[in-house]
Amino acid sequence: MQNALFVGVSSQAALQRQLDVIANNMANVSTTGFKSRDTRFQEYLMPVASADSFTGSDRRVSYVIDQGTVLNLSQGAxxxxxxxxxxxxxxxxxxxxxxxxxxxxxxxxxxxxxxxxxxxxxxxxxxxxxxxxxxxxxxxxxxxxxxxxxxxxxxxxxxxxxxxxxxxxxxxxxxxxxxxxxxxxxxxxxxxxxxxxxxxxRSNVRPVVEMTRLMDLNRTYATVSSMITRLDDLRGTAIRRLADVA
Structure with missing residues (x-):
């Protein structure tokens, strides 16, 4: 459960970075000669446990890592x-x-x-x-x-x-x-x-594409945020039930 929370937080951090890049692109729609940027992310797999006492192999935990931005050098109008x-x-x-x-x-x-x-x-x-x-x-x-x-x-x-x-x-x-x-x-x-x-x-930023990306990003962020909230509620419920048993 803790790993799932960390995965959600890594996703939100990546989405925040993407939002900053989109906002900068949109702010420069009218900037002469401006070249837009796009974000790139990569998967980070957490090392799994290897002790012989486990009955089965651990599941791989996949995090999101910001790999930087890419400069779009396509010709503007x-x-x-x-x-x-x-x-x-x-x-x-x-x-x-x-x-x-x-x-x-x-x-x-x-x-x-x-x-x-x-x-x-x-x-x-x-x-x-x-x-x-x-x-x-x-x-x-x-x-x-x-x-x-x-x-x-x-x-x-x-x-x-x-x-x-x-x-x-x-x-x-x-x-x-x-x-x-x-x-x-x-x-x-x-x-x-x-x-x-x-x-x-003119700038090579395509406003319609950037707005579409922004809407997708907002939906994804809301989904991840809802997942984190549900996991946190589930953890709280588990702690309370364990306390009642004790």
Whole structure:
């Protein structure tokens, strides 16, 4: 009976983690370039007793363990904006940006020019080119960004946005603000990754799917909670009856 309670609690902890992931996905339905995450769990089998005094083998007790989350890198919808500072990334690549915490990576292609003339993300982080941040003078006009990331104005080529990829993008860690960090060094993106100027990649979160998952999760949580309550009542009844016999 005690094992059943522990199994129920492990299930509830896993469901709580899944709820947090779904809530974060739903909160970023409108976030440019956001990539959803999904939870992964694994089964843990409690070691069974092996004493010879048992008449039969013990039943295996199966717990739920949080194995982490998986980054969904599927392409989000591309929306044309006509803004020359907007770029949508096609393929599994990221823009490199400079933050106070060091180099980070994003799919957010809603770019701007700050007061210093640097090309930055909508959060103000300088976007890195192959030679560092790219700056545009106030006198320059006709800014364009090519599919290969080349930034040009009436003064000519001003730099090239640095597109990077990773050997194992599942190891990227989310840091908030639509930024990712990586312990492994990035590598230049190949020809399969390119930019679509004048467009933005929308979030790849599918609200209907997430809402369905949320409803299933709520039902499962209620079922597990009811089971734990019944087991607790059964244990209390057993204790009272044993006390009456004594």
């Amino acid at each position: 591309i929306e044309q904006t006509g803004n020359p500072l907007n770029v949508a990334i096609r393929g599994e690549a990221f823009l490199a940006v400079q933050t106070p915490q060091g180099e980070r990576y994003t799919r957010n292609g809603a770019l701007e020019i700050n007061a210093q003339g640097q090309i930055v993300t909508s959060d103000g982080n300088p976007v890195l080119g192959e030679g560092g941040p790219i700056a545009i003078n106030a006198q320059e006009t006709g800014l364009t960004i090519g599919a290969d990331g080349t930034v040009s104005t009436n003064f000519g080529v001003r730099g090239k946005l640095r597109l990077v990829t990773f050997a194992n993008p599942q190891r990227l860690t989310s840091e908030g603000g639509n930024l990712y960090a990586s312990i492994a060094a990035p590598r230049p993106a190949g020809l399969e990754a390119r930019l679509e100027p004048g467009a933005l990649e």
